Amino acid sequence: MFKGIFITFEGGEGSGKSTHSRLLAAWLRRRGRRVLHTREPGGTVIGSKLRRILLDSKPGSMDAVVELLLYEASRSVLVNEVIRPALKAGKVVILDRFQDSTWVYQGFAGGMDRKLVEQLGKISTGGLQPDRTILLDIPARQGLSRVRRPNRMEAKPVSFHEKVRRGYLHLAKTNKKRIRLIRADRPMAEVQEAVRKAVGNVLR
Numbered sequence: 001m002f003k004g005i006f007i008t009f010e011g012g013e014g015s016g017k018s019t020h021s022r023l024l025a026a027w028l029r030r031r032g033r034r035v036l037h038t039r040e041p042g043g044t045v046i047g048s049k050l051r052r053i054l055l056d057s058k059p060g061s062m063d064a065v066v067e068l069l070l071y072e073a074s075r076s077v078l079v080n081e082v083i084r085p086a087l088k089a090g091k092v093v094i095l096d097r098f099q100d101s102t103w104v105y106q107g108f109a110g111g112m113d114r115k116l117v118e119q120l121g122k123i124s125t126g127g128l129q130p131d132r133t134i135l136l137d138i139p140a141r142q143g144l145s146r147v148r149r150p151n152r153m154e155a156k157p158v159s160f161h162e163k164v165r166r167g168y169l170h171l172a173k174t175n176k177k178r179i180r181l182i183r184a185d186r187p188m189a190e191v192q193e194a195v196r197k198a199v200g201n202v203l204r
């Protein structure tokens with residue numbers, strides 16, 4: 001019986017989070033692990049509705065506080081209804097974005113009070129922290145050029161996305177044990193190889 005393991009993927013737009021989290025999930029399943037792979041915001045009935053509100057609303061039309069609270073609301077439902085039960089059942093939970101995204105997008109780059117963002121995060125996650133976080137790092141422009149259908153985050157100026165990248169690099173520096181920084185401006189297979197290595201010791 002394996003114990004539950006919680007792995008999150010972070011990084012800017014087009015860095016490869018969805019691609020590499022999916023590939024990792026498939027690889028682990030082939031090796032006989034039970035895997036739950038989902039994304040934020042979303043992953044629950046309420047979460048999917050909130051995702052639509054968050055990603056479809058026109059740029060600038062949503063108040064920053066409302067945006068923050070909707071993300072945290074979606075997270076709270078996901079943690080309680082999906083993530084905790086899956087961990088309890090011994091699954092590997094792979095999540096495409098988590099609290100670090102909020103810290104970076106709404107806090108570091110978005111200008112909301114970081115301490116407040118952290119406190120809200122503690123409420124919505126109940127203090128649950130990933131065992132490992134994969135940070136896919138890519139220059140903002142290069143990541144954006146990979147994205148085909150821009151949503152409202154992707155419609156923000158490049159300077160915002162550069163700040164997002166700096167925010168993530170700051171988090172990586174201050175959370176060395178949890179976060180593994182992986183250069184994502186490389187061929188897909190090379191990146192995936194690095195991802196598998198980075199989760200190796202938490203899976204054992």
Ligand SMILES: Nc1ncnc2c1ncn2[C@@H]1O[C@H](COP(=O)(O)OP(=O)(O)OP(=O)(O)O)[C@@H](O)[C@H]1O
Nearest residue numbers: 012013014015016017018019146147184186187188
């Ligand atoms: N290493 C890579 N080299 C070339 N193309 C890549 C690489 N990784 C991902 N891609 C391609 O870039 C695009 C964006 O990747 P993906 O959707 O996985 O990124 P994401 O981080 O999930 O983006 P978003 O922030 O928009 O959700 C996809 O078309 C994917 O196939």
Ligand SMILES: [Mg+2]
Nearest residue numbers: 017018019096
């Ligand atoms: Mg994605």
